[in-house]
Amino acid sequence: MFTMDDLNQMDTQTLTDTLGSIFEHSSWIAERSAALRPFSSLSDLHRKMTGIVKAADRETQLDLIKKHPRLGTKKTMSNDSVREQQNAGLSKLEQQEYEEFLKLNEHYYDRFGFPFILAVKGKTKQDIHQALLARLESERETEFQQALIEIYRIARFRLADIITEKGETQMKRTMSYGKGNVFAYRTFLKPLTGVKQIPESSFAGRSNTVVGVDVTCEIGGEAFLPSFTDGDNTLVVATDSMKNFIQRHLASYEGTTTEGFLHYVAHRFLDTYSHMDKITLTGEDIPFEAMPAYEEKELSTSRLVFRRSRNERSRSVLKAERTEDTITIKEQYSEIMDLQLVKVSGNSFVGFIRDEYTTLPEDGNRPLFVYLNISWQYENTNDAYASDPARYVAAEQVRDLASTVFHELETPSIQNLIYHIGCRILMRFPQLTDVSFQSQNHTWDTVVEEIPGSKGKVYTEPRPPFGFQRFTVTREDAEKEKQKNDEAIGTLKA
Structure with missing residues (x-):
């Protein structure tokens, strides 16, 4: 685990190596974020990294989306994606379930031109299957923006896995909703x-x-x-x-x-x-x-x-x-x-x-x-x-x-x-x-x-x-x- 002080004191290459996997196969985002230091909190770091993606052109965003694996696939993917899909039960699909996911993913890719992306942490394979069916009914632009939102969520989860804010002085404020x-x-x-x-x-x-x-x-x-x-x-x-x-x-x-x-x-x-x-x-x-x-x-x-x-x-x-x-x-x-x-x-x-x-x-x-x-x-x-x-x-x-x-x-x-x-x-x-x-x-x-x-x-x-x-x-x-x-x-x- 790293603290914000650790990240703020790293040289650019070390920071890139440390945060390079936060966005799937896109270490350039981590590299560019070095110039935006200091990071005051995990939320500040996440906001600055997602801001880099939001400022990118359409083709760059599409390229980022396409770097993500198809959910349920048995093909090679990043270690983070392997762990996330394992926790959601996607690595233990029965043959019939695997074929169903494969068919739906292919249908989704053919319809939209990029893979179905979902932040799977905390979700079951049933939740994912239901979400995939529902989103197949969306328009392409809606799905493009939703894919980016899910990528931002995945990034947040991955940052939380490697960064601790323990020991930092956080401003105490009333902040909740419900x-x-x-x-x-x-x-x-x-x-x-x-x-x-x-x-x-x-x-x-x-x-x-x-x-x-x-x-x-x-x-x-x-x-x-x-x-x-x-x-x-x-x-x-x-x-x-x-x-x-x-x-x-x-x-x-x-x-x-x-x-x-x-x-x-x-x-x-x-x-x-x-x-x-x-x-x-x-x-x-x-x-x-x-x-x-x-x-x-x-x-x-x-x-x-x-x-x-x-x-x-x-x-x-x-x-x-x-x-x-x-x-x-x-x-x-x-x-x-x-x-x-x-x-x-x-x-x-x-x-x-x-x-x-x-x-x-x-x-x-x-x-x-x-x-x-x-x-x-x-x-x-x-x-x-x-x-x-x-x-x-x-x-x-x-x-x-x-x-x-x-x-x-x-x-x-x-x-x-x-x-x-x-x-x-x-x-x-x-x-x-x-x-x-x-x-x-x-x-x-x-x-x-x-x-x-x-x-x-x-x-x-x-x-x-x-x-x-x-x-x-x-x-x-x-x-x-x-x-x-x-x-x-x-x-x-x-």
């Missing part, structure tokens, strides 16, 4: 079974007969800088392609959870597009509930008809980054959002500071209406993907735990409520490191204080603004709370 509201629905996903049972919840798994997810995909990397600064889309993956990528990979996903699906898609993205440095995926579940069905004179649950739920929402977030050839999960968490719970009595709020600004009366027994966003993180992120279902924490269980604690607790404040909910979650699921809350107080305003013959009251929506809380409950908090509970039980027994 696609939101990618809706994907799948029927008959593998069921989620074998989850740990807890006393507070009847949840035992998901049938996954119908599954929906709303995905947001955000990608980044230095390779995309030219698209912002120069309008150069050579390495841009269209957001429409991102949408199709996500939706089609839901078909090949063999797991059982949204968390696992995001992990799968993130790795497939970074494996397919090696110039991407990082990806953030957010997946919001679209829940469906089975409807009742009257079968054989008995009311049961339908296995075919479902209704879309409109209650609280479950979401998963995953952030992954590439360092050279290693993909690292930088952050993963799951959450349940907009869980709305009301407890009609057994809640108080007293003892707070009272001064000249205070108009809120103390209340020893009030209804309490809260909105909760609850997120949780695993000590080992692999547990989130449910490869071992017994270590997976389902949003349904977190929801039921929150409701149970709310029911049990004489609530002196929302702050204390979320603390105890968090401790209970961590006690039940020791594989988690922490539980975080964003809560809001939406307790109703009283309209009628007393109703004759009833203990009820009449309320209306609270006037804005609303109060909110943020808090993270840690493993240490849960252990302290458990110790307090154990001591209290010991005292009672004594």
Whole structure:
């Protein structure tokens, strides 16, 4: 591997020898690039080399295109092309597949006058075959320009294989783009079974007969800088392609959870597009509930008809980054959002500071209406993907735990409520490191204080603004709370 400093200090011949294979059998591009030094980054080097090709005349560009081998051929080609085609499975074609590729390549060459070129890194032989069929329908000029674009992509991949930017000071900037509201629905996903049972919840798994997810995909990397600064889309993956990528990979996903699906898609993205440095995926579940069905004179649950739920929402977030050839999960968490719970009595709020600004009366027994966003993180992120279902924490269980604690607790404040909910979650699921809350107080305003013959009251929506809380409950908090509970039980027994 070479650094930018290495390249900037080389004499012209050494630089030409080092970069001569970046463009197939065209070392003249590397030689001319020597005069454009210094190179500030891999992206800068790539931009200057492709600029040389773009500035060349039509015949020179055509000559460059023709120097590329035909995909799937068994004829002699450069070492880089051999390796790239091997990785795509083109060196292990069955005889029938080889003959099909040969026939299609000949047809393409006869139609356009140059070979079919595709940056095959991260693609399968099926992907390549499909692309070849589709591009046979294009016009010649479209294919000429597409061939150059694919050559630029190949050059980027080859540069990334021999150059490291490690140790260089890179300017930190916000630079990303992506696609939101990618809706994907799948029927008959593998069921989620074998989850740990807890006393507070009847949840035992998901049938996954119908599954929906709303995905947001955000990608980044230095390779995309030219698209912002120069309008150069050579390495841009269209957001429409991102949408199709996500939706089609839901078909090949063999797991059982949204968390696992995001992990799968993130790795497939970074494996397919090696110039991407990082990806953030957010997946919001679209829940469906089975409807009742009257079968054989008995009311049961339908296995075919479902209704879309409109209650609280479950979401998963995953952030992954590439360092050279290693993909690292930088952050993963799951959450349940907009869980709305009301407890009609057994809640108080007293003892707070009272001064000249205070108009809120103390209340020893009030209804309490809260909105909760609850997120949780695993000590080992692999547990989130449910490869071992017994270590997976389902949003349904977190929801039921929150409701149970709310029911049990004489609530002196929302702050204390979320603390105890968090401790209970961590006690039940020791594989988690922490539980975080964003809560809001939406307790109703009283309209009628007393109703004759009833203990009820009449309320209306609270006037804005609303109060909110943020808090993270840690493993240490849960252990302290458990110790307090154990001591209290010991005292009672004594």
